[in-house]
Amino acid sequence: MLTTPSDTEIVMMREFDAPPELVWKAWTTPELVSRWWPGKRGTMRTCEIDLRVGGRWRYVMEAGEGGYEVAFHGEYREIVEAEKLVNTEVFEGAPPEAGAALNTNTFEALEGGRTRLTMVTAVDSIQVRDMIIGTGMETGAQEGLDIIDEIVAELTADGRASAAR
């Protein structure tokens, strides 16, 4: 589930059928991250994790078959094992002035050995722009921000109404 409390904050929430310790392990162990982080979009080429405050991480994915490389890196700011991980994130295709996003991930134990992960990404719009250009992400997505769809619908309706007046 995705929400956007502000233009520069994106919040994703997801529950997993595993306790926080295991989700944490899957989130911070390079060989495990390599298996899920590319999703369906490619293969992990590099997965470096130096899990210390001030330590760095770097993920490099090859998109598609023999495609282009997509690389991200950052620094760990706060580490509370199996509870909270705060890190910066820089997309390497962006110019330096784009700055870094700040990710705050919290791992919350639920009943029945489950975990709720909340991922807050505070991202500069300029960086978002550069990510789009840099990663060549396709647009025209179908799902997503229903709220903006609604606004668009309302506005076009308003526009028609005011044009009719």
Place this chain on the structure above:
Amino acid sequence: MARAATTADVFNAVAEPRRREILDLLMQGERPVNEIVAQLELGQPQVSKHLKVLREVGLVDARDLGRMRVYRVNGRGLKPIHDWVSNYERTWSERFDALDVVLEELKEKEARDDES
């Protein structure tokens, strides 16, 4: 994939917090400049400058209402942002699904380790 410069400009336009405030206000309905000035407690020149940027990237347009000029949000201009967020969501949904698989294996491994 090359993209139109205007798309990039939309992101630039909303990167400025004051311009987002103006957009938020106009989301509630069309307003003349003096009302935006009064509600946001910004100077008129500043507001006019921000409106100019927003109009240039197609996020805001203007129309004449009697003798007044009113500004309103153009929702279609938000589409690039909407598309990006949708794509972001899809990316992470795929990752989380893949993570589910990894977690199932970890749980099985733990169960086996507990038995031995």
